[in-house]
Amino acid sequence: MRDDFRIPDLTFPSLTYGTRETPWDLKVLLYKGGAKARRDKVFGAITDGKLGDLLPERLELVTKIHEAIQSKLVGGGRPASANSNITLIRQLFAWADEAKHLLTLDTIQTVYLHWTDSLVHRHRVVRDIKERSAYHQGAEVSTVLDIALGRQTPLMEMTRLRSPPQRKTARGVQAEKQNLQETFAFGHLLQDICDGLAVDVVLRSSLPVRIPLRSGGEMVEWSGWGKPHSIEPKVAKLDTPQRRYKAKMSAVKWAAHEGDGTLRTRYPLANLRIEVELLMFIGQTGMNLAQAQQEKLRNFYYASHLDGYRVKDWKYRKGGEVLFEVFKDFKPHFERYLAWRRQLFPDSELLFPFVRPFGRAEKTSRKFDRLRETCKNLSLSFVPPSALRNTRVNWLLRRNGDPDLTAEMAQHTQQTLIGVYERPSQQRAMAEMTRFWSQADPALARTVPAAPGECDGQSVPMQNMPKDAPRPDCIQASGCLWCEHHRDIDSQDYVWSLGCFRYLKTIEIGKWHKPQASQETHPAEYAIVRLSDKLRWFLESNKQRQGWVDEALARVEEGNYHPDWLRLIQDMEETA
Numbered sequence: 067m068r069d070d071f072r073i074p075d076l077t078f079p080s081l082t083y084g085t086r087e088t089p090w091d092l093k094v095l096l097y098k099g100g101a102k103a104r105r106d107k108v109f110g111a112i113t114d115g116k117l118g119d120l121l122p123e124r125l126e127l128v129t130k131i132h133e134a135i136q137s138k139l140v141g142g143g144r145p146a147s148a149n150s151n152i153t154l155i156r157q158l159f160a161w162a163d164e165a166k167h168l169l170t171l172d173t174i175q176t177v178y179l180h181w182t183d184s185l186v187h188r189h190r191v192v193r194d195i196k197e198r199s200a201y202h203q204g205a206e207v208s209t210v211l212d213i214a215l216g217r218q219t220p221l222m223e224m225t226r227l228r229s230p231p232q233r234k235t236a237r238g239v240q241a242e243k244q245n246l247q248e249t250f251a252f253g254h255l256l257q258d259i260c261d262g263l264a265v266d267v268v269l270r271s272s273l274p275v276r277i278p279l280r281s282g283g284e285m286v287e288w289s290g291w292g293k294p295h296s297i298e299p300k301v302a303k304l305d306t307p308q309r310r311y312k313a314k315m316s317a318v319k320w321a322a323h324e325g326d327g328t329l330r331t332r333y334p335l336a337n338l339r340i341e342v343e344l345l346m347f348i349g350q351t352g353m354n355l356a357q358a359q360q361e362k363l364r365n366f367y368y369a370s371h372l373d374g375y376r377v378k379d380w381k382y383r384k385g386g387e388v389l390f391e392v393f394k395d396f397k398p399h400f401e402r403y404l405a406w407r408r409q410l411f412p413d414s415e416l417l418f419p420f421v422r423p424f425g426r427a428e429k430t431s432r433k434f435d436r437l438r439e440t441c442k443n444l445s446l447s448f449v450p451p452s453a454l455r456n457t458r459v460n461w462l463l464r465r466n467g468d469p470d471l472t473a474e475m476a477q478h479t480q481q482t483l484i485g486v487y488e489r490p491s492q493q494r495a496m497a498e499m500t501r502f503w504s505q506a507d508p509a510l511a512r513t514v515p516a517a518p519g520e521c522d523g524q525s526v527p528m529q530n531m532p533k534d535a536p537r538p539d540c541i542q543a544s545g546c547l548w549c550e551h552h553r554d555i556d557s558q559d560y561v562w563s564l565g566c567f568r569y570l571k572t573i574e575i576g577k578w579h580k581p582q583a584s585q586e587t588h589p590a591e592y593a594i595v596r597l598s599d600k601l602r603w604f605l606e607s608n609k610q611r612q613g614w615v616d617e618a619l620a621r622v623e624e625g626n627y628h629p630d631w632l633r634l635i636q637d638m639e640e641t642a
């Protein structure tokens with residue numbers, strides 16, 4: 067019994083795929099070994115009978131998992147999250163197949179717990195995975211299985227996985243200097259790579275490409291040729307006709323590879339330059355990685371502002387939306403990149419048009435593996451995109467000492483800037499605290515709502531609020547969500563606060579132990595639904611508000627929490 071078994075549609079039509087990319091289909095999970103098999107080869111293996119018969123006992127489980135992922139997509143979930151969910155579920159099934167676990171709706175909970183134990187083992191003993199990565203893998207799979215099983219409390223609560231604490235500690239003067247020195251050294255590396263990968267070098271230079279570095283070394287790039295040592299094999303190893311023939315064919319392939327002169331073989335060099343330009347762009351604009359990757363190529367118009375430029379689309383000029391801001395010194399570099407990019411990618415609409423081998427769609431953020439390897443070889447610190455965002459703002463603060471001016475340039479409110487992006491500094495902390503307490507008296511502060519938003523300090527329950535939802539009392543933040551006098555704020559900062567508040571509530575649910583046989587619903591569940599509805603309204607209302615939601619969710623994923631919720635989230639995560 068194989069394909070004659072009635073199987074529902076287990077695909078995801080709403081996801082986008084590359085021209086040569088195999089669409090996701092959870093049908094492969096119904097076969098032992100299907101989860102581990104190559105995505106583009108698995109259905110051929112099924113047809114040929116190499117994976118054996120379909121396992122009907124898995125059908126209900128796989129169907130529930132498919133419904134769970136699909137429901138998240140329909141509810142406004144991001145395609146990137148769905149792709150990640152599917153990938154991790156496949157990893158769970160592949161592990162279970164190798165460990166010879168029975169996979170059914172009744173056994174999946176036990177299998178999941180064994181799998182998370184293997185993640186703990188990999189972190190503590192094998193040491194091939196970081197603690198935070200293990201935690202996030204377990205938590206992400208838990209979100210899918212919780213929906214599939216209809217659980218009120220997360221499976222994650224039953225595991226031994228723990229999230230390492232994330233606290234921003236104050237840094238002394240020497241630490242700050244060191245941090246900036248590392249960032250500047252990394253920036254010099256990026257600039258050297260840009261200088262070394264002009265159009266002629268990328269397409270027509272002999273291989274390997276040698277990029278001189280101001281540190282005194284060089285970066286050697288073979289443009290995807292995996293075995294440079296095979297180009298000139300040692301004579302001693304050519305002692306048989308087979309080896310001589312193999313060496314000859316290798317030389318022929320190498321000559322064809324080096325002489326191709328198109329992006330078919332030179333795309334690793336182009337992608338390296340684009341990765342570098344992307345990081346420099348993030349360091350200048352303060353955009354998050356996901357946002358920058360989706361930025362479109364436009365006829366950019368530069369309007370002078372403070373000590374830099376506000377960049378708009380030429381079509382709208384003064385009346386258009388500010389796309390981003392850059393320092394004056396960055397404009398010539400950016401224009402040089404645009405000229406390089408237009409020569410190599412005249413037909414692409416993306417500002418950073420990465421070449422995707424085999425027609426794969428770009429679903430996840432770049433990992434910058436080649437740059438990380440280079441930094442390791444050069445004993446340099448790799449500065450990730452999230453840190454580059456922070457460094458830009460920190461540098462501004464140290465330069466002008468004016469948070470209001472800095473917030474304007476970084477397009478953030480002062481509160482957001484200080485709470486999230488500015489890393490505490492011991493040399494400034496005492497002066498700032500003294501200034502604050504000399505100017506502010508807590509007794510004079512006006513009444514503010516407990517939750518994000520505005521109000522007049524009068525709690526009046528909404529008529530249509532759920533029966534068991536928290537009642538407004540101007541004390542509980544959740545109660546504000548069902549108060550007649552509460553008002554939303556049309557701003558990015560407010561949307562960010564909503565996203566962080568919702569994340570806090572999900573952690574709260576994860577810590578709750580529901581009594582056996584109880585039909586009780588945790589109040590936080592009502593809050594999550596209400597907050598999700600608010601975020602969905604912002605997401606669907608217009609393009610600008612959609613950008614606010616995307617930015618808010620990206621910050622939550624980065625661990626950049628709104629200052630109103632930062633401490634509560636950190637405390638909750640540490641005790642989770």
